[in-house]
Amino acid sequence: MSPAAATNLGYTPPDGGWGWAVVFGAFISIGFSYAFPKSLTIYFKEIQEYFSVSYSEIAWVSSVMLASMYAGGPVSSILVNRYGSRPVVMVGGIMVSAGMVLASFGTSIMHLYLCVGVIGGFGLAFNLQPALTIIATYFHVKRPLANGLAMTGSPVVLSTLAPLNQFLFDCFGWRGSFLILGSIVLNCCVAGALMRPVGICVQLEPKTEPPECNGETAEEAAVEDTSGQSANLRTEKSHSESQGCVHRFIDLSLFRHRGFLIYLIGNVVMFFGFFAPVVFLAPYAKHQGIDEYSAAFLLSLFALVDMFIRPTTGLIGNTKWVRPRIQYLFSFAVSYSGVCHLLCPLATGNVGLVVYAVFFGLGFGMVSALLFEVLMDLVGARRFSSAVGLVTIIECGPVLLGPPLSGALVDIFGEYKYLYYACGLFMLGPGIFLFIMHYYNYKKLDEEQRQRVAVEMRTSEEAVQLKMSQDDKTACETDG
Template identity: 85%
Template sequence: MPPAAATNLGYTPPDGGWGWAIVVGAFISIGFSYAFPKSLTIYFKDIQEYFAVSYSEIAWVSSVMLASMYAAGPVSSILVNRYGSRPVVMVGGVLVSTGMVLASFGTAIIHLYLCIGVIGGFGLAFNLQPALTIIGTYFQVKRPLANGLAMTGSPVVLFTLAPLNQFLLDSFGWRGSFLILGGIVLNCCVAGSLMRPVNKKALKKPEKTEPPECNGGAAEEAATVDTITQSDNLTEENQKESKSQGCVNRFIDISLFKHRGFLIYLIGNVVMFFGFFAPVVFLAPCAKHKGIDEYSAAFLLSIFALADMFIRPTTGFIGNTKWIRPRIQYFFSFAVSYNGVCHLLFPLASEYTGLVVYAVFFGFAFGMLSALLFEVLMDLVGAHRFSSAVGLVTIIECGPVLLGPPLSGALVDIFGDYKYMYYACGVFMLVPGIFFFIMHYFNYRRLDKERGQIVAVDVRTCEEAVELKTNPDDKAAHDTDE
C-alpha cells in the first residue's frame, strides 16, 4: 500500500490559487450529486398515493438514481481521463435536468425509474467523479481540507433543497416541482465551467541530474526502480500480455485489484453501502409515520444537513493534522462505526425531540464518513490512480446502493415499523467499521515493515555507489570481470 504523500505526479500541485475555485465548483457539483436523491424523498408520500405503490416500490426511485450514479462510475472515469473534468460535468448537468423535466410528464412509476433513476443517475455520475478527481490534481498537502470543504456541498444543498422542495410541493405539486428542479440543477453546468485543467507544464518538477540522497529515498521511487528491473526480465510472451493490459489500463486501471489497501476499502464498502443511504431516505417518511406534520418532518432533513454541514469541513481540518493524516484510515474506521451505533440507538427516539437528537448525531456521523469516504481512497491508491479507483469502486458498489433502500422498505412493509430497518442498517455499518479497524491495523504494520526494507535497500545501494565512486580502480576491475 504505497503512501499517498509519496505519489509522484510529475509536477508540484499548487495547493491553492485557482484550486480554491475548483473547490467551489466541486462544492456545487458534489452537493447536487449526493443531496438531490435525498431531497426527492419529500415527494415520496404524494407520489406513493398518486400511483398507489408500496414503500419498497417508491424507494426504488432514489435507489435506482443512486445505483445509476455508481454504475456509471467507470464510464465517467474513462471520459474524465480522455476529455478532462470540465466538459463531463457540464454534460452531467444537462442530463439531470433532462431527466427531471421528462419525469414531470410521467404517467407510471416506471417512468420515474427511467427518467429520474437512470437518466438523472447517469448525470449525477458525470458530476461526482470529475469533481473528486480534479481536486487531487490541484491539491496534495492540503488535500484532506480541500476534500472536506468540497464534500460540504452535499449538506448545504440538502439544507436548502429540503424546505424548498416542501414549498414547491405545496405550491405546484410534484409535477411542477420537477420542472423547476430541472432548471435549478443546470447550475452544475456553471460549476463545470470553473474546472479549468491544471497547467502541468508550468508546474513541472525540474529533472534531477544528481542521484537521490541516501537518506531520502521515497517508497514510490524504489517501486519505480523495481518495476523497471522487472520489465527488463519480461519474456516475449509476458511483454505481449503487458501490452494488452496496457490498452485496458489506458482507459481504467484494473491492476488495482492487486492493490492490498484498495481491496480492504472495497470489501468493507460493499457491506457498508447496504445501510448507508436508507436511514436518510426514510428519515422524513418515518417522522410522518409517527404522526409528525409534513413541515416538521422535512425540517428533520434540514437539521441533519446543518449538523452534516458543520462537521464536514471540521473533519477535513482534523484529517489534515500531523496526528491524524499518517493514520487517517483509523479515523475513517471510527466514522463508519459511529454511524452504526447511531442507527442501533434510533428506536430510543420515540417522539419528535428524540428524532431531532438523532438527526443531529446522525448528521455528525454521516458528515464525518462522507468527508473521508474518497479522501481515504486517494490516500490508499494515490491521486494518479484515483480516477480509475473511483470508477471501479462505484460500479461494484452500485449493487448494495441499488438494493439497500428497497430491502429496507421491504422491512417496513413486513413489520409495519421503521425500527427494524434502522437495526439492520446499524449492523451493516458497525460490522465493516470493526473490519476496517482490524484490517488497517495489520495493513499499517505491513506497510511499515515494507518501508523499512526499502530504506535498507536504498542505504545499501548508496553505500555501494559511494564506494565505487571513491575507488575507481575497483570499478574498472569490476567492469573487466563482467
Template identity: 45%
Template structure:
C-alpha cells in the first residue's frame, strides 16, 4: 500500500519550535485531556449504572476498558488514515464520532449497548483525535519537544480535575443519561481543535532543500527491526496492565470505606491537580541537555516510582491515606505521561513516528482490555481493594525492569558500527571545506530530526 502524508511539509523543513506551533500545542492539550480523562471520569457514573442495570463492578469496568482499548487498539487504523488523508480531516471525523457515541449512550437500555456506544464509538472518535494530534506536535517541535510533550500531557490531569466533579454534578442533577448527553456535546470541541492542525509549509510556498520525499507505506512495519522499539513496546504493554487500574478503582474504594460520594470523587481531583504540575516539570527536566540523552532511564525510574506507589497505597485504610496515595500517584503518573511518547519519538524519529505510535498503541490495547477487568474480577472474588493495588503495582514495577534491563543489555551487546567513509565529491566539482563542515553540522537536524545516541535509541 502506498500513499504520502497529505499534510506533511516538504522535505527539509525544520520544526518551527514556536509560531503556529503554540496553537497546535493548545489543540493537543485539549485532545489529550479528553482522551485520557474520559475513561476515568465515566467511573463516577459506575455506581449508578450498577443500580440501573443490576450488574457487578467488573461489568461496569468494561466501559472504561473498551474506551481505552479503542484508544489504543485502533492505532494502526489511525496511522493508515493519517498517512492517507492527513491529520486534520481524520481529527474532524473523530470529533463527530466521539460526540455521537456519548449522545447515543444517553438513550441506551442495557450495558451491552453502552459498550457499543460509549466504549466503541466514543473510543474510536477519541483515537482518531489523539494520535494525529501527537503527530502534529512532533512536526512542529524539535528542540522544545520535551517541554511541548509535557505541556500537552498536562491536559489529562487538567481535564480530570474538571470532568470528575462535573460528572458527579451532572449525575446529581440530571442522572447518568443527562450527564452523558451533556458530555457528548462537550466532545464537539475536538472538532475545533482539529481546525488548528494546519499542515507545515515551506516559507513562500517553496520546497525545502533536499530531494522530494518518496511515497511512504500507509503502515511501516520496518520499525520492528529496531531492537529499541521492540523493548519499548514490550515494556509499555506490561506497564499498561496496571497503570490505569488505581484511578479507576480509587473512587469506589473510598465509597466502600464510607466516604460520601462528593468527597470520594474529589480524590480524582487531588490526583489530577498534582498531575498538572508533574507533567510539565517532567517535560522541562527531560529537555535539559544533560538529561535528554538519558530519557529512557528517566522513563524507567518514573515507572518504578509509579509501581512502588501502588504497593504502598495498598496499605491505605482511611480517607487521609487515600489522599496521600493520590498525591504520590499523581507525581509518578505525571512523569510517565510526560515521558512515554517523548521517549518513543526519540527512539524512532520523525519519519516513522506515525506508524510506530499506532503499532505501540495496538500492542497496549490487549493489556488495557485485561487490566481493569482483571482488577474487577479480583475485587468481586476477594472484596479486598488492597489486592487490586498490589497487583497493579507489581505489573508496573515489572515493566520498569524490562525497559531498564533491556536498554542496558541492548547497548552493551550492540556491535560497534563500522566507520563510514565520507562520500567523495566528483573530481570535476570543487567543494569548499567550510560548506562540507556546515552540511555535516546541519544535516542531522533536517525536518525536525533529533541526532540519536545509544541512550535515546535504547
C-alpha cells in the first residue's frame, strides 16, 4: 500500500470501524443515484408509444434526471457543509420518492420531465454528493478501496432494478411500476441514517493553523496534496485572505488550480458520450429484434461486470505502483471505453451485444470507480466538497444534452451505429487529452517539488551559516 500523506483535517481518519457502515450507506445512496436513471430506460419504448414521442424526446427523461442530479451539486455541497451528510441524504430520498409517485399520475411527457427529471434528479443530487463527501472524512489510506466499494452500488442496484422493472411493467404497467419504485427508493433514507458524522467516532485534534474558507492553506497543501499542487495553492492563500470568507461554501479559487482544470476540461467533453450508450442499450437491442427480457438481461450483464470491476479497480488504484500516478489509469479507462463504443456497430445479434455489454461494463466500471477518486487526488480531501460541486454543475450541460443528441442521430439516420460512433469519439478524444495533459502536469509537479526542496535546503544552509556567524561573534565578544 502506498504511503499516505497527511490529511490536515484536524483529526486522523479512522480508515475503518464505523466507516465501513458509512461505505455501505454510500453504496446504497450512490447506487440509486446512478442506477435509477439508467434502469428507467426499460419503460422508454412503452412510454414513447403511449405519448407518441420520438427517440430524442423520450431520451430527455433520463437526461433531465441526470442533468438535474449534476446541476444540484453546488446546492448539495452548501447543504452538506452546513448540515452534514445525514439529513441531506434523507431529504433526497424523500424527494425522489415524491417525484416517482407524482410521475405515476402523469398525463404528458412534460409531466415526466418535471416529476422524474427535475424533482427526482435534485433528490438524487442530495444522495450522491453527501455520500461521496463523507467517505473522504472517514478514509485516507484506504480511500481508493472505500470509493471503489461505494461506487459498486451503481451496478449492483442496476443489475437488480433492470429485471425488476421489466417484471413490474408486465404486472402493473409503467404507472403502477413508478408508484412501487417510489416506495423502493425510500431506502435512501435508511442509507442516510447510517452516515453518522465522523466527529462522533473520532477525537478531533485541536487546530492551530490559520482560519480558512472551505479550502487548504498553503502549508497544509504542501503535505496533503498527493499530486503536489502546492505551488498553485500558495498563490491562492493570499487571494483567500483578501476575499475573507467569500468562498466559504464553494471555493472558486479552484479555477486557478492546474490539475482541476485539466480534469474539468476532459470530463466535460467525455460526458457527452458517457451515459448515452447505457441509456440506449436496451432500446438498441429491441431495435434489432431481441425480446424484452433479453434486452433487460444486457443491462443486468453490463451491471454484473461493472459490479466486479469497480472494487478491483479500487484495489489496483490503491497499490504503491499505481496510486502516485493514478491519473494515468483514469486516462486509460476513458480511452478504452471510447474504443468499445467505436467497435459496437460490429456487434450484431444477441451474442454480439452480450460481448459488447461485457467489454462496455469493464470500461464503464473503471471510469466510474476512478471518477471521483482522481478528483480527490488532485485537490485534496478538504477541498473535495467544493470541487465536486463545481464539477457537477458544469457537467450538467453535457449530461443533459448527450442522450438527446444521440437520440436525434437515431431519428435522423434510423440507425444506432452513428450514435455509438459519436459516443466513441467523445470518449476516446478526452482519454488521449487527459493522458497527455497529466503527463505534462506530473512533469511540472516534479519540477516544482525539486525547486521547493532546493529552496528549503538553501534556507536551511543560510540558517546554519547565520547561526555559526552569531556563535563566532559571541565567542569573540566573550574572549575580548
